[in-house]
Amino acid sequence: MLQNIRVVLVNTSHPGNIGGAARAMKNMGLSRLVLVQPLDFPAADASARASGADDVLDGAQVVGSLEEALVGCSLAIGTSARDRSLPWPMLDPRECGAKAVERAATGEEIALVFGREHAGLTNDELQRCHFHVHIPSNPDFSSLNLAAAVQVLAYEVRMAWLTEQGAPAKVEKADAGELATxxxxxxxxxxxxxxxxxxxxxxxxxxxxxxxxxxxxxxxxxxxxxxxxxxxxxxxxxxxxxxxxxxxxxx
Amino acid sequence: MLQNIRVVLVNTSHPGNIGGAARAMKNMGLSRLVLVQPLDFPAADASARASGADDVLDGAQVVGSLEEALVGCSLAIGTSARDRSLPWPMLDPRECGAKAVERAATGEEIALVFGREHAGLTNDELQRCHFHVHIPSNPDFSSLNLAAAVQVLAYEVRMAWLTEQGAPAKVEKADAGELATxxxxxxxxxxxxxxxxxxxxxxxxxxxxxxxxxxxxxxxxxxxxxxxxxxxxxxxxxxxxxxxxxxxxxx
Known part of the structure; x- marks a missing residue:
């Protein structure tokens, strides 16, 4: 079920961060990485920081646009670093993990979308996401390292997944039809x-x-x-x- | 109150990880870093990865033993990567965050203790900790990067602290307007x-x-x-x- 959850990194500048993200993903049981126009990939720095998660890097899909990265997905959740003028349904990381797992469990394809190291996602990119997730942080020093942000969300996905695994098998679904992608x-x-x-x-x-x-x-x-x-x-x-x-x- | 919670890194090999840990701490509002016999510190790599959390690095206390690092603490929680033969009270990261904040709120000094990149904490070091915390991970690829592990626990501390404060973990902001009747x-x-x-x-x-x-x-x-x-x-x-x-x- 975790294979239904992909991590999308948009315009990453530093290949080390791609490697760090791949390692964090594999640690938490995620495997599908999609890179939108990475500045420098493949790269030695990416492999070094992946530290054994080479399979995630080798399987990474490199695409030309966010739109392409989201093909087949019915739920996209975008990381948002700060208050935006645009009000949007917001999740905290815990809610993000729960929602991603709940929806992935029904067979849907889910994307967690991360922006550029310094500039995050553009408003246009954020508008392609159904929900925004903000990792709570020190207002005076709020910008997390990209791989660290991937780590936090992937960790919450794993926590939710473990809960789901331990939970009694729910007979649900049947209610809504197949969602539009x-x-x-x-x-x-x-x-x-x-x-x-x-x-x-x-x-x-x-x-x-x-x-x-x-x-x-x-x-x-x-x-x-x-x-x-x-x-x-x-x-x-x-x-x-x-x-x-x-x-x-x-x- | 967060200033009562210190992060202790034991025998860290790579200064980059010290920098990454400092950044993760500052992002989450933690400031007290204690280094037990770091292999290479101060170092340019540490400052580079700290990416602005120089105050945390500059204020880091370098000591010769774990015992010294824990002076003044009434609660130490040590990270444990895998099942140990030694049975010990175990916490998951969420429980760890809650316990650290609960006890720090009463004025106690708390330590979160992280081991070496490849070998973790020794049994002797783990026995100096009141609780062990295990970050749930993929059994086939379980070893998190050190800075990523600091990020996860510091994040859970912040989530617990925000709950304690009564603050919503997410930026609520004029999310939805008044609903139609x-x-x-x-x-x-x-x-x-x-x-x-x-x-x-x-x-x-x-x-x-x-x-x-x-x-x-x-x-x-x-x-x-x-x-x-x-x-x-x-x-x-x-x-x-x-x-x-x-x-x-x-x-």
């Missing part, structure tokens, strides 16, 4: 945005935070596939009406 | 249904379970008032378009 959600947001422009609700010149707020709303709901097809159907019909195309309306 | 939700569903009829997505003669499924979707999301006004605004604009009324669209 992140890339399906992205296509939906894209369709939604175009439709809102078509009906002139969204001014592309002054988008304000409209799409961010809608992402936050739908991101919270864990939309399943049949709901997604309803939402997409509504948008398609709305666009036909807005464009004056023939549509199903009878009158 | 049930009657506001009902008016929204009513508006949504009319709009779906207007765009001919919903056939009033054969409604199937469409509205029930949409209620389930939005009902899950705990929609707040500002989100509600966005959703209502979208419906109003969609209706104008569907009815051929003048709307905001420019073209």
């Amino acid at each position: 992140l890339d399906e959600m992205e296509r939906f947001y894209d369709h939604l945005e175009k439709t809102l422009v078509d009906i002139a609700f969204l001014d592309p010149e002054k988008p304000k935070h409209l799409m961010a707020r809608l992402r936050r709303l739908y991101g919270r709901s864990a939309v399943d596939r049949s709901e997604m097809s309803i939402l997409r159907g509504i948008l398609t019909e709305t666009q036909k009406v807005a464009r004056g195309e023939p549509h199903k309306r009878k009158d | 049930l009657d506001e939700m009902e008016r929204f569903y009513d508006h949504l249904e009319k709009t779906l009829v207007d765009i001919a997505f919903l056939d009033p003669e054969k409604p199937k379970h469409l509205m029930a499924r949409l209620r389930r979707l939005y009902g899950r999301s705990a929609v707040d008032r500002s989100e509600m006004s966005i959703l209502r605004g979208i419906l109003t604009e969609t209706q104008k378009v569907a009815r051929g009324e003048p709307h905001k669209r420019k073209d």
Whole structure:
């Protein structure tokens, strides 16, 4: 089940941190590492700090964008170092571990997303995540080393997983259908945005935070596939009406 | 109160690990570092990895024995990597954080003791500790980096300290606004249904379970008032378009 949880590192500068992250992952039983445009990888420093977690490094997937890193995922949790102007559902690391394990247990693919050493994740990247997680830290010295941050979240994943293992087998599920994946959600947001422009609700010149707020709303709901097809159907019909195309309306 | 909790590193080989431990400590609000016969300290590598936690390194006390490092302490908790033949009171990291904070709050001096990179603490050293703490890890790859182990325990100390303070571990911030009331939700569903009829997505003669499924979707999301006004605004604009009324669209 832990194999359903991937660690995504975005634009890492120092290969030593990639190695340290790989070691922390393997220590905690995680194995899937995805690197978005790392500055320097593979590198000797990465292998040195991995200290035996070479299999994690060797299996690391290197991709060109966060979007690509999240393909197949239905839950992404992004690390956020500080207060953002954008309000977003926040988790502490313990809640993050519990949520990742709970959702991975149903067969979903989960991503824990870590930003650049100094700059973290951009607002655009954070908006692709359903939840943000903040590791509580000294306000006067708040920036954790990247591998240390991976260590803390991976540790909380393991703690939650151990609890889950010890817990009586829950008969749940069946309730929600299969969830829409992140890339399906992205296509939906894209369709939604175009439709809102078509009906002139969204001014592309002054988008304000409209799409961010809608992402936050739908991101919270864990939309399943049949709901997604309803939402997409509504948008398609709305666009036909807005464009004056023939549509199903009878009158 | 956190100043009553010291971190003791015994016979550390790599100065980089001392620096990494200092950074992890300062991130979590700990400041007192005691080094028992470090192999190489002070060292450039320590300062580099400390990455700004120079005050912790500069204030580090270097001593000749564990006994000396524990002077004044009434509680010592030693990290133990694996099962020992020696039965001893064991804590997990969460219990370790809670116990350290609970006792530090009464003014006691507490030590968290970490062993050598490869060999850990000797049985003799472990017997000087009141409790042992084991960080749960992958049995096939169980040895954490020293600074990563310090990070995990210091994190649990901070989590326990925040709980003790009554502070939420996460930055709450204007997370969700005031939620829409049930009657506001009902008016929204009513508006949504009319709009779906207007765009001919919903056939009033054969409604199937469409509205029930949409209620389930939005009902899950705990929609707040500002989100509600966005959703209502979208419906109003969609209706104008569907009815051929003048709307905001420019073209």
